[in-house]
Amino acid sequence: MGNQILIRNVPDHIKKRIDRERQSLLMSQQEYLLKLLEDSTESPQFPLFDDTKEFGRLELPNTPFTFVDLFAGIGGFRIGFERVGGRCIYSVEWDKYAQKTYKAWFGEVPHGDIRKIRPADIPDHDIMLAGFPCQPFSLAGVSKKKSLGREHGFKDKTQGTLFFHLATIAQIKRPPILVLENVRNLLSHDKGHTWEVIKSTLEELDYKVHHKVIDGADYVPQHRKRVFIVCFDVRIFGKRPPFSFPSPPTHKPPKFKKILERNPDRKYTLSDHLWQYLQDYARSHRERGNGFGFGIADPNGRSRTLSARYYKDGSEILIAQNGGRNPRRMTPREAARLMGFDDSLPIVVSDTQAYRQFGNAVIPIVTEAIAKQVVRVMAWQITRNGNGCLLKSGKTRTTRKAVLRTD
Numbered sequence: 001m002g003n004q005i006l007i008r009n010v011p012d013h014i015k016k017r018i019d020r021e022r023q024s025l026l027m028s029q030q031e032y033l034l035k036l037l038e039d040s041t042e043s044p045q046f047p048l049f050d051d052t053k054e055f056g057r058l059e060l061p062n063t064p065f066t067f068v069d070l071f072a073g074i075g076g077f078r079i080g081f082e083r084v085g086g087r088c089i090y091s092v093e094w095d096k097y098a099q100k101t102y103k104a105w106f107g108e109v110p111h112g113d114i115r116k117i118r119p120a121d122i123p124d125h126d127i128m129l130a131g132f133p134c135q136p137f138s139l140a141g142v143s144k145k146k147s148l149g150r151e152h153g154f155k156d157k158t159q160g161t162l163f164f165h166l167a168t169i170a171q172i173k174r175p176p177i178l179v180l181e182n183v184r185n186l187l188s189h190d191k192g193h194t195w196e197v198i199k200s201t202l203e204e205l206d207y208k209v210h211h212k213v214i215d216g217a218d219y220v221p222q223h224r225k226r227v228f229i230v231c232f233d234v235r236i237f238g239k240r241p242p243f244s245f246p247s248p249p250t251h252k253p254p255k256f257k258k259i260l261e262r263n264p265d266r267k268y269t270l271s272d273h274l275w276q277y278l279q280d281y282a283r284s285h286r287e288r289g290n291g292f293g294f295g296i297a298d299p300n301g302r303s304r305t306l307s308a309r310y311y312k313d314g315s316e317i318l319i320a321q322n323g324g325r326n327p328r329r330m331t332p333r334e335a336a337r338l339m340g341f342d343d344s345l346p347i348v349v350s351d352t353q354a355y356r357q358f359g360n361a362v363i364p365i366v367t368e369a370i371a372k373q374v375v376r377v378m379a380w381q382i383t384r385n386g387n388g389c390l391l392k393s394g395k396t397r398t399t400r401k402a403v404l405r406t407d
């Protein structure tokens, strides 16, 4: 059999699960099996982690912890935290098209406008997940708002203040852990003042705040730098919870060409008019010393960041075509793959909405990597308490004894 790896006697449901995970990582069977072997030889961060067989396995039959998915979009956060055994007990997303996708993928319609939700109505949970809207802070969002003479950042009255809704929910519900995500520009917006306000607000609520910019390019063939903010309740975890962000995976991400469909519809090829416009636009920008313009993705490399405005002209990620044809934009399925969403997840909205949803989303493989690190800290805390619970009091409000089951 040479150096082929064979798996025998694996139940079908485990095979399916392995296959799903493999596809989401865009890996061949061989690459995936090698990754599993590599992972299994890594030493655990805490001895306990090795003992809590609840974690780190492919099969997670119980639900060791609960979470809420706020500003859920299409659930990129949810997928990552479910993969490590979490159970989503409440979701919030007001966009009706995102709700449609969320319903198709997770079987529930999220609650609507977060500003109309009373924090007390949100069930108690262990982890609050929230990729709060980024337009008030993103480079593109800020310049658009400036050109329209509108306020940005916290001064943007409709979108900028949503962070404070999160803070209020955290204050009232006191989830032990918060995991937030936003564009990298959040850190530098308003000369760093915006980030200072966010960090100090969370610290005043007695959370230990960790943050890091992670580039999705370590996981998928796309540069996507996002800031992740992971906070632990000091009253539970103390001032120095042993949290660290995940190290980049040891295996290389797949190349851009791996996400391509075989026979994309001709409608994705740019019209002569649009292609000419994009070239003229790029030329005039180059002449003025600006680097902006369309981007043809390198099939053997990584693309630029997929944005929510991809539906407009697809200019940031174009695909060169043979036979003298104009370049084409990605299909929605290719956009899904570029974000690491599994092919088994149906696309139930129009192309325009699908591009918006994928362009707004967080990469599930990245959230999964962060979730694994968060779970390690929970396991550490539970051992410290010695009562099988996240809380010293042993109250079952948070993570239950199931976490420590070793059978």
Ligand SMILES: C[S@@+](CC[C@H](N)C(=O)[O-])C[C@H]1O[C@@H](n2cnc3c(N)ncnc32)[C@H](O)[C@@H]1O
Binding pocket: 071, 072, 073, 074, 075, 076, 077, 092, 093, 094, 095, 098, 112, 113, 114, 115, 130, 131, 132, 133, 134, 162, 357, 360, 361, 362, 363
């Ligand atoms: C950056 S996206 C989050 C994407 C998500 N992390 C994902 O993986 O798909 C922010 C989301 O917040 C939603 N949103 C904005 N304002 C809202 C509000 N007032 N109430 C509920 N959802 C809101 C938007 O519709 C958008 O889907």
